[in-house]
Amino acid sequence: MRLIDERYLLHPEYGYPRMTDWLREKENEVSYKRVARLMRTMGLQAITPGPHTSKPASGHKIYPYLLRNVEIERVNQxxxxxxxxxxxxxxxxxxxxxxxxxxxxxxxxxxxxxxxxxxxxxxxxxxxxxxxxxxxxxxxxxxxxxxxxxxxxxxxxxxxxxxxxxxxxxxxxxxxxxxxxxxxxxxxxxxxxxxxxxxxxxxxxxxxxxxxxxxxxxxxxxxxxxxxxxxxx
Structure with missing residues (x-):
């Protein structure tokens, strides 16, 4: 989990398949299933939307993202x-x-x-x-x-x-x-x-x-x- 965390900070686009491949290159014997489970435990997901992104809790209201292209000009904005x-x-x-x-x-x-x-x-x-x-x-x-x-x-x-x-x-x-x-x-x-x-x-x-x-x-x-x-x- 420490290795996954360090790698994710450098490459937040990594989902569990790429993370597993990287860990194997570093001579860690891990399966895709185990890495997926560990990343869920850590709350990590790839920044690119896809089939493995986390899902919000059922019934919870989701609000739209309001900050795209917004200039941050002041404290408490x-x-x-x-x-x-x-x-x-x-x-x-x-x-x-x-x-x-x-x-x-x-x-x-x-x-x-x-x-x-x-x-x-x-x-x-x-x-x-x-x-x-x-x-x-x-x-x-x-x-x-x-x-x-x-x-x-x-x-x-x-x-x-x-x-x-x-x-x-x-x-x-x-x-x-x-x-x-x-x-x-x-x-x-x-x-x-x-x-x-x-x-x-x-x-x-x-x-x-x-x-x-x-x-x-x-x-x-x-x-x-x-x-x-x-x-x-």
Whole structure:
């Protein structure tokens, strides 16, 4: 699963057939069925729509994607969230985060041992204590299409946008965040348990928001851009 995760970050177009072939080239004896099962467990799917993309939960309302060709000009214009697999030395956990698209500021994050909707709702409610976005974007996963999650947004009259099926790049800003988190913090270290992982992520997001300068932000930090933008609205 660690190998699959690293490869997927570099090649999000890989579905389970190509991932299996690549693992076999690296002398891993795996079947297509096993790799498909592991990728489902990790919540991974190829970015190209196809017959193996994940399906939203039956009966959940799906909202249209509203952000194609939209210019992101201000803080709190668009927020988004996602879930990613986080490997540990003896197991794994899932990380959910909420990010502001203009500033790249991570408003909140939560860890969970399961991919249920509760920790995603916790992350959302924590983020909303810092402001209110005009549009909130997610994928079509069951966690985000659940009435518990969408209800929080609708109660605050926030417009909901959802990625097209299989299109991870519709949520490109948080995909870049996952790449940074994993290659700068998770992969260089080996966390033995949830407590040490939580401590490591706490220090990383503190650094990411307050010290890590972004070229796309004119060499400013996310917190600088977010606070400046929030004050001007």
């Amino acid at each position: 668009v927020w988004s969230t996602d879930i990613t697999y986080i490997p540990r030395r003896n197991g794994y956990m899932y990380l959910a985060a909420v990010i502001d698209w203009r500033s790249r500021y991570v408003l909140s994050w939560e860890l969970s041992s399961t991919m249920d909707s509760l920790f995603c709702i916790d992350a959302l409610e924590c983020a909303l204590r810092q402001g209110t976005p005009e549009i909130f974007n997610t994928d079509q996963g069951a966690q985000f299409t659940s009435s518990g999650f969408t209800g929080v947004l609708l109660d605050k009259e926030i417009t909901i946008s959802m990625d097209g099926r299989g299109r991870a790049l519709d949520n490109v800003f948080i995909e870049r965040l996952w790449w940074s988190v994993k290659y700068e913090k998770i992969y260089p270290q080996s966390y033995s348990d949830g407590h040490s992982l939580h401590q490591g992520l706490s220090s990383y997001f503190e650094y990411y928001n307050n010290e890590r300068k972004h070229s796309a932000l004119d060499k400013r930090t996310p917190v600088e851009v977010f606070k400046e933008g929030a004050l001007s609205t």
